[in-house]
Amino acid sequence: MSPNEPPAVSTSDQTAADGNLLTASCPIPITDYKEIVLAHGSGGELSHRLISKIILPQFTNELLAPMHDGAIFSLGNERLAFSTDSYVVSPIFFPGGDIGKMAVHGTVNDLSMCGARPLYLSVGFILEEGLPMEDFWRIVQSMRAAADEAGVQLVTGDTKVVDRGNADKIFINTAGIGVVPKDVNIHPARAQAGDKIIISGPIAVHGIAIMSVREGLEFETEIASDTASLNGLVQDILKACSDVHVLRDPTRGGVTSVMTEIAQSANVGILLQEAAVPISEEVKGACEILGLDPLYVANEGKLIAVVAPDDAEAALAAMRNHSLGGEAAVIGEVVSDHPGFVVMRTRVGGTRVVDMLSGEQLPRIC
Amino acid sequence: MSPNEPPAVSTSDQTAADGNLLTASCPIPITDYKEIVLAHGSGGELSHRLISKIILPQFTNELLAPMHDGAIFSLGNERLAFSTDSYVVSPIFFPGGDIGKMAVHGTVNDLSMCGARPLYLSVGFILEEGLPMEDFWRIVQSMRAAADEAGVQLVTGDTKVVDRGNADKIFINTAGIGVVPKDVNIHPARAQAGDKIIISGPIAVHGIAIMSVREGLEFETEIASDTASLNGLVQDILKACSDVHVLRDPTRGGVTSVMTEIAQSANVGILLQEAAVPISEEVKGACEILGLDPLYVANEGKLIAVVAPDDAEAALAAMRNHSLGGEAAVIGEVVSDHPGFVVMRTRVGGTRVVDMLSGEQLPRIC
Numbered sequence: 210m211s212p213n214e215p216p217a218v219s220t221s222d223q224t225a226a227d228g229n230l231l232t233a234s235c236p237i238p239i240t241d242y243k244e245i246v247l248a249h250g251s252g253g254e255l256s257h258r259l260i261s262k263i264i265l266p267q268f269t270n271e272l273l274a275p276m277h278d279g280a281i282f283s284l285g286n287e288r289l290a291f292s293t294d295s296y297v298v299s300p301i302f303f304p305g306g307d308i309g310k311m312a313v314h315g316t317v318n319d320l321s322m323c324g325a326r327p328l329y330l331s332v333g334f335i336l337e338e339g340l341p342m343e344d345f346w347r348i349v350q351s352m353r354a355a356a357d358e359a360g361v362q363l364v365t366g367d368t369k370v371v372d373r374g375n376a377d378k379i380f381i382n383t384a385g386i387g388v389v390p391k392d393v394n395i396h397p398a399r400a401q402a403g404d405k406i407i408i409s410g411p412i413a414v415h416g417i418a419i420m421s422v423r424e425g426l427e428f429e430t431e432i433a434s435d436t437a438s439l440n441g442l443v444q445d446i447l448k449a450c451s452d453v454h455v456l457r458d459p460t461r462g463g464v465t466s467v468m469t470e471i472a473q474s475a476n477v478g479i480l481l482q483e484a485a486v487p488i489s490e491e492v493k494g495a496c497e498i499l500g501l502d503p504l505y506v507a508n509e510g511k512l513i514a515v516v517a518p519d520d521a522e523a524a525l526a527a528m529r530n531h532s533l534g535g536e537a538a539v540i541g542e543v544v545s546d547h548p549g550f551v552v553m554r555t556r557v558g559g560t561r562v563v564d565m566l567s568g569e570q571l572p573r574i575c
Numbered sequence: 576m577s578p579n580e581p582p583a584v585s586t587s588d589q590t591a592a593d594g595n596l597l598t599a600s601c602p603i604p605i606t607d608y609k610e611i612v613l614a615h616g617s618g619g620e621l622s623h624r625l626i627s628k629i630i631l632p633q634f635t636n637e638l639l640a641p642m643h644d645g646a647i648f649s650l651g652n653e654r655l656a657f658s659t660d661s662y663v664v665s666p667i668f669f670p671g672g673d674i675g676k677m678a679v680h681g682t683v684n685d686l687s688m689c690g691a692r693p694l695y696l697s698v699g700f701i702l703e704e705g706l707p708m709e710d711f712w713r714i715v716q717s718m719r720a721a722a723d724e725a726g727v728q729l730v731t732g733d734t735k736v737v738d739r740g741n742a743d744k745i746f747i748n749t750a751g752i753g754v755v756p757k758d759v760n761i762h763p764a765r766a767q768a769g770d771k772i773i774i775s776g777p778i779a780v781h782g783i784a785i786m787s788v789r790e791g792l793e794f795e796t797e798i799a800s801d802t803a804s805l806n807g808l809v810q811d812i813l814k815a816c817s818d819v820h821v822l823r824d825p826t827r828g829g830v831t832s833v834m835t836e837i838a839q840s841a842n843v844g845i846l847l848q849e850a851a852v853p854i855s856e857e858v859k860g861a862c863e864i865l866g867l868d869p870l871y872v873a874n875e876g877k878l879i880a881v882v883a884p885d886d887a888e889a890a891l892a893a894m895r896n897h898s899l900g901g902e903a904a905v906i907g908e909v910v911s912d913h914p915g916f917v918v919m920r921t922r923v924g925g926t927r928v929v930d931m932l933s934g935e936q937l938p939r940i941c
Contacts, residue, residue, distance in 0.1 A: 235712045245706040250736030259734065263712050267719035268698075268729040280730035282695065284754065285653035293697035293750055294733045297742075329648065331659035332634075333748040335701070340611040346601045346629050353633035363634040364646035367660045367748075368625065370616025372938055376663075377741035382699040382733075384659055384750030388650065572738055 236262045246569070252461025252507075253566025257470075277397060278319040278457065281389055288391070290325035292316055293384035299573040301344070301378050303422050305415075305433030306509075308381055309348035311575060313355035313363075314438045314509060315460070316385040321443040322456045322512065324395035325387030327359065332366040333382040338373040348379065359438035361385070393447060397474035399454040404543040405521035406479065407514045409442060409534040410435070411487040412464055416506035417495045419574055426498065428491050437510030442531045446514055449527035455515035460575055463505040465563040467513060468541075468551045479551040481541035481563070504553075505566050507574045515543065602628045612935070618827025618873075619932025623836075643763060644685040644823065647755055654757070656691035658682055659750035665939040667710070667744050669788050671781075671799030672875075674747055675714035677941060679721035679729075680804045680875065681826070682751040687809040688822045688878065690761035691753030693725065698732040699748040704739040714745065725804035727751070759813060763840035765820040770909040771887035772845065773880045775808060775900040776801070777853040778830055782872035783861045785940055792864065794857050803876030808897045812880055815893035821881035826941055829871040831929040833879060834907075834917045845917040847907035847929070870919075871932050873940045881909065 248255040279292030294315045301308040313330065320327040332352065336345065356363050414435040421432055439458065447453060455475075459467040464486070472479045488503055496503045510533060516524045521539060528534030546552075551563045614621040645658030662678040672680075679696065686693040698718065702711065722729050780801040787798055805824065813819060821841075825833040830852070838845045854869055862869045876899060882890045887905060894900030912918075917929045 235709045243708055245702045245704055245708065245711060245736055247704050247736050247738060249702065250734060256734065263708075263715055264732060264734070267715045268722075268732065280695065280697075282730070284655065284694075284752075285651045287651035287653070289650065289752075291695060291697060291752060292731050293699045293748070295699040295701050295735045295748060297701060297735045297737050299741075328650075329646065329657060331646075331657060331750045333659045333661040333699075333750070335661050335663060335746055336611045336615065338611055338613050342609055342611065342629075343601045345611060349629055349633045356634075364648070365658050366630060366634065368616060368622065368630070369661045369663045369941075370611055370613050370935075370938070371663050371743065371746075372613060374740070375665075375743035376746075377737065380701055380737075380742075380746065382659070382661060382748035382750075384697045384699070384748075386650075386655075386657060386752065569736075572736070575735075 236266065247572045248569035250572065251566050251569040253466050257565065278322040281323055288389040290320050290323035290387045290389050291384070292319035292323070293382060294319060295380060295382040296575060297380050297573050298419065298575050299377060300422055301348070303434055304418050304431050306436040307348055307351050308379060309352040310355045311436050311509065312381040312383045313352050313359060314436050315575065316383040317359045317361055317438040317440050318458045320385050320387035321440040322458055323387070323389060324393035324447065324453070324456065325389045327361050327385055327387040327440050329364045330356065330361055330383050330385045332363055334368045335376055335380040336368065336370045337376040337378050338370055340378050345379065355438065359440055395453055395456050397455050397457070397471045400471050400475035400477050400515045400543045401454065402477060402543050402545040403518050404454055404515045405518055405539050406541040406543065407516065407521065407524055407528065408487065408538060408540050409512045409528050410536045411489050411492065412508055412511065413488060413492050413496060413503035413506035415509040416571055416574055417492050420499060420571055421495060424499070426495065428495065430491055432491055432495065435508060435510035437533055439510065439512050439533065442512065442528065442533045445527045445531050446524050449523040450516055450520040452520065453514060453516050456512055458512045459508045461507050462566045463507055464513070465504045465551060466565040469565045471515065472551050473549050476548045478544040478547040479541060480544050481551060481553045483553050483555045485538055485540045487536045487538050501570065504563065505570055507571065509575065602632065613938045614935035616938065617932050617935040619832050623931065644688040647689055654755040656686050656689035656753045656755050658685035658689070659748060660685060661746060661748040662941060663746050663939050664785065664941050665743060666788055667714070669800055670784050670797050672802040673714055673717050674745060675718040676721045677802050677875065678747040678749045679718050679725060680802050681941065682749040683725045683727060683804040683806050684824045686751050686753035687806040688824055689753070689755060690759035690813065690819070690822065691755045693727050693751050693753040693806050695728055695730045696722065696749050696751045698729055700734045701742055701746040702734065702736045703742040703744050704736055706744050711745065721804065725806055761819055761822050763821050763823070763837045766837050766841035766843050766881045766909045767820065768843060768909050768911040769884050770820055770881045771884055771905050772907040772909065773882065773887065773890055773894065773903060774853065774906050775878045775894050776902045777855045777858065778874055778877065779854060779858050779862060779869035779872035781875040782937055782940055783858050786865060786937055787861060790865070792861065794861065796857055798857055798861060801874060801876035803899055805876065805878050805899065808878065808894065808899045811893045811897050812890050815889040816882055816886040818886065819880060819882050822878055824878045825874045827873050828932045829873055830879070831870045831917060832931045835931045837881065838917050839915050842914045844910040844913040845907060846910050847917060847919045849919050849921045851904055851906045853902045853904050867936065870929065871936055873937065875941065
């Protein structure tokens with residue numbers, strides 16, 4: 210079938226898996242979702258479904274298959290990581306950051322989560338007609354400052370303008386290239402029973418910072434986004450440990466969505482200790498007001514490391530010695546029970562299964 | 576000044592050049608353009624102004640400075656090209672292609688214009704809530720087919736969804752990585768007096784295809800976009816020539832904008848022969864109806880090669896032997912007169928200076 214012909218309507222959930230892709234019909238049962246909904250961008254269950262049913266079957270190859278934060282491949286005598294993210298956060302300026310800063314941090318972090326040393330970024334701007342020139346200029350300045358701080362270079366770019374009403378002020382895509390050191394082998398599927406799970410600091414800060422602005426909430430202390438480039442922190446962790454198994458930044462979908470992805474990738478169980486998860490009083494209070502579970506709220510300047518038990522102490526110490534990891538904590542471990550599932554031991558002593566975000570908690574968080 | 580503080584208003588055109596960037600005020604005189612206008616995305620004069628005043632001063636480094644279609648740098652023992660483009664074309668399906676196909680072709684071509692062999696692409700989708708799932712699926716299929724045809728792999732991606740009314744159906748960013756062969760040194764500044772200018776085929780096809788759909792024009796023969804991946808054609812040209820100086824695809828802003836860029840980069844004059852520029856009768860007729868100068872209209876599957884006179888015949892033959900270059904033609908030459916300017920010898924025998932597109936001829940052409 211030519212791509213310009215409309216596909217036949219199908220209610221089958223399985224056609225994409227049959228290998229005969231160009232003759233298959235639209236593999237998401239359109240009786241369920243005939244249209245894109247916000248939750249397809251949540252980082253949770255519907256995002257995964259969209260990716261696994263529509264995108265992966267067409268793009269599948271040995272590099273994309275790992276569902277990592279980026280692709281890793283060899284070119285010449287180097288192993289490279291390559292990653293991309295688009296940023297559509299609203300508002301474009303918020304306490305602690307702006308869309309430009311996030312666009313640099315985010316791709317630097319995706320590369321870092323592959324264990325790579327980020328080097329070069331590309332930038333694609335989509336501007337809405339009417340964007341104040343000074344806003345654009347502030348954003349570009351902010352990207353430069355973030356790139357300088359992370360030690361990366363913005364080397365190539367593109368600017369498109371769309372007519373008023375067909376975008377929302379500014380969207381930014383960044384893609385990045387980094388070099389993966391020879392002895393580093395970081396991958397979601399490497400989590401194994403016994404590994405310790407360490408988070409670099411208090412959770413849910415970015416999501417609550419954005420939500421507070423949108424809802425006009427005021428707290429005694431302003432909650433500012435934790436957006437930051439984590440490549441320095443990652444370098445310190447890699448230096449301190451003999452073998453880091455997994456690194457992930459719990460952005461869209463929060464800690465539980467990322468943990469579930471790892472549990473599924475590695476086919477292991479994960480046991481989290483609710484009481485061990487660091488969270489500030491302000492953020493906890495805001496989550497209560499807004500009716501949000503902080504474990505599903507997006508973070509920007511935090512990472513989760515999964516390391517062998519022998520490495521746990523060194524990893525924790527390395528994080529705590531870094532300015533972005535002062536409140537790092539061991540929050541759980543990988544277990545051989547309940548493979549594919551994340552179980553939380555609650556403060557009161559019970560356990561509950563936690564899952565990926567199933568709807569759209571907070572659109573346009575990043 | 577912190578990026579979160581508003582910059583002081585300035586009417587000076589020079590502040591960005593003073594090197595003291597973080598204390599400078601917004602370097603485009605805001606009395607001229609306080610807001611982004613469509614022409615900032617035209618590929619013409621205002622695009623150049625936006626890039627040179629706002630973006631380049633912040634991003635400047637030895638890799639970005641050449642204003643090439645991509646950045647070229649060494650990693651390990653390889654020379655790599657890295658490029659990005661966002662696609663916002665409207666309508667998303669049009670005769671001869673769709674936004675997905677263009678998004679693959681465009682980045683493949685940008686890499687090819689650096690002389691690189693394109694290998695890996697990233698894809699960033701920004702989807703508007705409400706996009707029909709089948710449209711998305713057709714676009715993803717189309718990207719896969721285009722990638723297969725060009726011999727590149729889609730290896731990493733990202734999907735964001737924005738609320739209805741804050742985007743227009745779908746925007747796609749692709750970034751790409753390619754390898755530049757050791758003996759290839761292609762660069763706009765390498766054009767030199769005596770070089771021949773060769774175009775791979777008839778101009779203005781993509782722009783007229785899009786415009787015809789938007790204006791509801793009907794012609795005896797449907798005008799279909801010429802969007803195509805040019806990496807195969809480039810490989811053939813490189814094989815046939817001893818030293819290709821410049822390659823460019825005349826997309827936004829058309830042939831004259833690209834020629835002016837090259838004249839300015841290399842500080843040479845360019846003399847074009849209007850009668851030698853290939854154009855189909857249908858496209859010429861459509862341009863007359865629409866009041867457009869075809870030399871400013873966007874192309875997608877065409878390239879311009881600037882080669883030493885000794886290479887011209889071989890380059891032309893290589894193009895004509897390729898399915899995408901059957902109507903290739905020498906359209907002019909590089910001269911030592913009028914450096915920085917493009918002069919056209921018209922059909923009637925006179926000459927006129929042609930310049931970059933100064934306004935926005937056709938928004939959202941790519």
